[in-house]
Amino acid sequence: MKHFFTHTLAVLLLLALVATEASAQQFNKRKQYNSVGVSLNAMNYFGDIVPKASVPSFRFAATRPNIGLTFTRRFAPRISGRAGLSYGRITGDDTKAANQNDSDAKYRYNRNFAFRNDIVELSAIGVFDLIENRNTYVRRPDFVPYVFAGVAAFYHSPKGLVKDNGTSAGLTPGDYIELQSLNTEGQTEGYSKTQISIPFGGGVRYKINKDFDIGLEIGWRKTFTDYLDDVSGNFAADADLRSPAAKYFGRDITLRTDGEFSQFNTPGDMRGKSNEDDWYIVTGITLNYILQPRVKSPKFR
Template sequence: MKQFFTYTLTLLLALVLLAPAADAQQFTKRKQYNSVGVTLTAMNYFGDITPKPSIPSLRFGATRPNLGVTFTHRFTPRISARAGLSYGRITGDDSKAADQNDPDAKYRYNRNMNFRNDIAELSAVAIFDLIPNRNNYIKRPDFVPYVFAGVAGYTGNPKGLNSSDNYVALQPLRTEGVEYNRGGIAIPFGLGARYKLNKSFDLGFEIGFRKTFNDYLDDVSTKYVSDPSQLASGDAFYFGWDITGGSGTGLDGTWNQNDQRGYQRGKDNEDDWYVQAGFTLNYILAPRVKSPKFR
């Protein structure tokens, strides 16, 4: 599955970057136009606190809303560039996501971790329309499927619900004895379709994946600390040691009722992803056409 996503991303980038140059020559500035949009999407994530610790596994009950604004410029009959700013939340809860009767999920059920992370994202993507528009915006096609890919910067703040039912920031606690960044670079890519409502408005539906280079969107990555004295506060001890009630599962699957030092806490070497799926309403800014001057 990981290779499938890699191949898909490579194909999308190729479609965007290798579009025929002739389109740009045939598409005059009079036909280029801008649009602004608002987005309402459902947001979820792939990571360690899901039913399965793999990319296609997510829990729909953990889905939360995401809001955003966009600005798009059409360059050619097929190619547009879009800048976007969005804000949304991802969540996870072992007690709801992991099946205690599944041998592969038992250590995650007993880990009993939970988190939420409010993510702000600034993105820039190239959009490749599968149906070209060689006319002006008024005569654009009624229905256009498209693919997109680009780059994004994001920042977040993973928090967990502690024993007092208060959310506390997890990154400063160093629950696995390491420091990590709360934000970074992501690669957004996906597909969607636009429908022409009238001369000025388009309604679109889009599914977009964000591949990050960070395994700590949920504050879970590798192993429990080898020495509990590394955990400097009560909350750090709760999330990084005692949240399972003083027991853990080793990498060999054996269950230790007394000690979890160095045992598996997350799945190594699997970066977290997040995904957005929902609607966009675009308003087209009619281009200003300069009238010829006569002397």
């Protein structure tokens, strides 16, 4: 909760900066303009199914694509507001991420879990340019670094991969099964598929010509859920796993068929890091098209 208030305060300060900048600079409305953009990105996540159970750790081979559309309004010499819609996927696999010979990673390797999660995000972001532009869009700077922060809502639905031992639960190896409704940790209520995140990051923008900009951007998403990967707390008792599929993903998937198994999945044993929320990160290239502002001709009487 402390982190929630910290990030919320940061967003409010950014919004206040937008209002202050726009008022103080008295930016001529004729110099304001809009742009639309399309982005092609790489998507990763920080959570429980990574090489190290910490935020900086992620596996490059688990990178998946993300695409997005944006609409940006320039309000002031340094300030823009941007709305965005994006779709992408995150993945993780204990077999590939965790080292079975590392004592700290042994339980994660034996957990034997693999997932994917398709995320649809709608965001509202404030962008602060480190180089100002007091001119029209035609005379904007050629190269502009910037930072951004805002708020986003996203929809997600993690799916678990059925391993070779899934036939015992009546599942087909290689299939992906939706996990939220299974309550794989014995929850009385499933977590919500609709969540809030705090996007923040930075990038650089380059002017190709008067109509187009190209940019490179990296952005982190601080979420407030630990279930992007459906792994959070402890292993549940069989009585709390209410279907064969729930028992398989919640317990029996740990019975590996490709090596030695160490008993560690008794009820109450740690399944995930319940005190750490998951993150995802989006890195990519954006192409923006400037919508030329309409200049009203003066009226003579």
